[in-house]
Amino acid sequence: MKIHKNIIIGAGLIGCHIFNKISKNSLLITGKTKKVINSRNIHPKIKLKLKKNTTKFSDLIYSKKNDFYIYSSSEIGGLSNYWGKQFFNYQKNDYWPKSIFKKYSSYKKNLDEIDKLYPSPQQNIAKNIKKNNFQFIQINPPILRKPLLSKNNILRKYKKKILEDRVISFKKINEKLILVKTEKKILYCRNLILSAGPIGNALILIRSFKKISYATFKDDNPRMIFGFRFKKSNNLSSNNKNLVDLDIKKKNKLVNFCIIYDVNPYHFSNLLKKIIFFFKDILGKYFFYGQFWINGEYNEIKIKNDKKIILSATTKNKYNYDTRSVKNLNKIGLKVFKILNLKFAFGFHYHCLKIKFNGKLFSINQFLNNRKLNKNVYCFDSSVIEKIGLKPPTKTYLATANHLIKKFEGKFK
Template sequence: MTTCFDVIVVGAGPCALATLSALPANLSVAIITGSEPALPSPSDVHPKIRVVSLESGQHPGVADRIEPTEGKHRTLYATAITGGLANYWGQQFVRYGRGDPYGADLFTNYQAYIDECSTMEALFCLTDGTPFPGPTHLPEGFILHEPRLLNGTADNAAAGLDAMRFAIDQAMKNYTCVACRATRLSRTETGEWSVHLSDGSRVTGRKIWLAAGVIGTAQLVLNSIDTLRGASFRDHAPYMAYASGLRHLLRARPGRHFNAYTLERIESSHCDVFASIYDMGSTELNLVLGSAINLVSPFLRGVRSPSLASRLQPVQIWTMRSFSRIVLDATGTRYSSHLDDASTDDGLCQTIAAVSSLGGKVWRHNRTPGGLGFHYHNLRMTLDDGRDIPVNTLLRRWSDGHVLCSDASILPTIGLRPHTLTAMATARYLVKKQSEQ
């Protein structure tokens, strides 16, 4: 392509949607969607990705392999699909409280954050997170309610897991879209910026916004700056607990969504425990089998789980200690993971006690391996002298501000609630502020 675009957006997930929504009108924009995925081994792909891909008829949308330095860990993949990871588990659309890390260092005030959340929410149909109607004996500070879920778009209320895909497709209609994946960035002789593509071609522009997801952005920056030693980012790797005795709660709710209830503890507008209670009887049989024995079969496509599956209730628990750090090498193709010390995790103990107060019994629990929590944030690039700096600090120096990141990589920390909406609000606010300069 010989056109020099005003803006190039790399990525086609939630933060790319937020970036596009904040760009001034009448700009020429090219979007590198990356929707040209490789073909991974099915055994390497997370069971939920495999199930949703099979049931929807979509390719799993994962690209470059990132192999663990230790054999006991799973392969990670950069996402390369329109809609991003929201196609699989980004349905919880939750605002942060005033006491949560909503981005006070970026937003003028909390209301500015809420305003950007509202703008993003207006593109979608959301459930309202209705509180549990019956009596409970929860410990002080805990509340039980239905989850606030992204279940459609303003134009298609029944889109379900396709909601983010439909929304970004709608936003991209008036722009130039390129299905190839970005491989690296470089500056042209005339001062513009080129995005090199997987087919050998280039797209040139005056401004580049990286919204390729944390792994995709990390790999792209590593491929573009030769002097980097590596990169690191944070993940929120929760506990998965397995309980029984909560079927009365599942029967009491009006809906039949797999994500049945949210259990959280709030203190001074700060969430310090967040848990999701799942109903295995309200999902596809493939997901039950995939989660239990890593088996997903095309012959079971469309088959719902029997009600018997509800006898066991998985509870996913995020606490202040259930974080991990992922370190990438200089090639972006090898990683190691380091779990935060959770040997004495009061949040976990208190959540198990809360589940017990609801009549449940937790039989066992285990920690999600680092990298498989999929709540990635805080991307830092490692310089040749060993120092780690935030990705946008590096990009501003390297490109004089012409290349910046707008995805969850720029969040220095996240709260315990799912951070998709907060990442989108942050992206939109940042792009607006940069466009005003």
């Protein structure tokens, strides 16, 4: 019986980063499945990027009632490599993970280490517009020019240490041994690292522990906005043709974050794509669409363990939402005529995984501790982060994983 020192579940950005740190003694399991997954329920942008290859998803759950789906990707390198491509540092007054880092200096130190490993542009202010009590701060965003991790490089370097398989469940055999069941194999390890994201981790835990009632996690909750531009009164700079980022502050406090997109035909269905292509220049000149985030608001997504898995979701802190906040964009030449309240976000901002077990709700680390798994099973991805800021959190997720892998590094080598 072969016993691996470490098994890492999840080959996204976080899983690959962890694997790079401790690859000598580790096996990485990507999540690639033999199942046929119905791609009709996949976001069109994801479908385009994955070329309809549904084996790149470990799990997909669809809620017919809510017309909503969630999925866990098995693509090596992770969807975060290209979704938005924005790589923000959270500032001291943002919601950086205080419960993990304790001090901002520790968080900043790990951000600096990530910058050295994965060089990327830094954000800077393009324009600062003051209107009454509001500041509209246009940012030149830190957009990645290429993927942080190369799938081909990882496969070439570590081919014998990567298993293209999907984890079903795991079980503690004794104080020093964990059994991991996949679609193809039974594996054994000393240490198991969960880095499949809140969805992947939740489903693995639900399949591993029958007494789990449900798992829940958070996502952001942006509004889609549509409008037209006032040519003469548009105060924005035109440094970036693809998108415009705006911090919106009220009395010097960040209350909203907004991304205004250039018209991109690939964001639309096949039916509209040709029309958008034909009128792209005209549409881009006079119309816009974007996303608008409200401070403090989030979605709570629940996966219930009833005979078959059931998905539900609710929006929390919705009272923070105020249409006047969106309409304040009028002040800088962006007239919003349609606000689309998304049922749920197509989230790449999933975080804060909690487990309802034996009638009690635990954070993922509390649950592992409760089941006396905390010396063998670890979680280093966004599942452990309680709260995120308004901006894309990818870099914060990486900094968190970087911090935690150093904390337990001696255990894995």
